[in-house]
Amino acid sequence: MTLREVKEILEADVLACEELLDREPKSACGSDLLSDVLAFTRENSLLLTGLTNPQVIRTAEMSDLIGIVFVRGKRPEPATIELAIMKKIPLLATRLPMYEACGRLYMRGLRGCSEVE
């Protein structure tokens, strides 16, 4: 599944790096705890989160994540978007709450970080 398909499935807006939506996440994780993300996600994963501060981008950068979806209508601060553009990390924003956003992607075959090689 590409990030472009993720955008369609979640009816999401693109906030950064539209040109990188051909990327394909290998797995995904939903979390509002950054050190959880740092400890348990795989590289090339997609992160779904309700957090919007710049440290989310830092965490994605350090963990080699492939993109971020902000859930339940949250919009990040401009500083967060600027950092994402600099680090080439695509940002999407959906109105869906966490459970539903994760559920839609999972139903379409995007697996969790603990389920992939």
Add this chain to the structure above:
Amino acid sequence: MTDEKPLIELERKIEGGDFQSAGDVSSELKRILQQIGFPPSFSRRVVIAAYEAEMNVVIHAWRGVFRAWIFPRYVHIEVDDEGPGIPDLELAFQEGYSTAPPHIREMGFGAGYGLSNMKKCSDRLEIDTRVGEGTKVTMDFFVRDV
């Protein structure tokens, strides 16, 4: 450390409470490791551990110095801070234990996984801490043959 000459030495200051710059040092380290051409899985665990250590200074201490020595197949990191120190190290290493205040938790930190993740990512971790003075984290990372 060995007496071999490092390819690069990095030394940077970290300011406690400065969430604007938090992560800059680890980001710079990541760029250097990528440029040298370390395997991505190796760079990833070094950089994740470095970021956890950097954030612990920003969150829990007053100020610190981050130093990295990068060798062809080995990275040595020391993060030395002035701060409150850690009264009970065993407790601090327990997953889920955190003294982070509410405004830090709101940012997504304070799950209490940082120290155990640093242990998991590194090949050697040592912590020297004195209550009321500060904490020094030393980590070593070896490129493992695939």
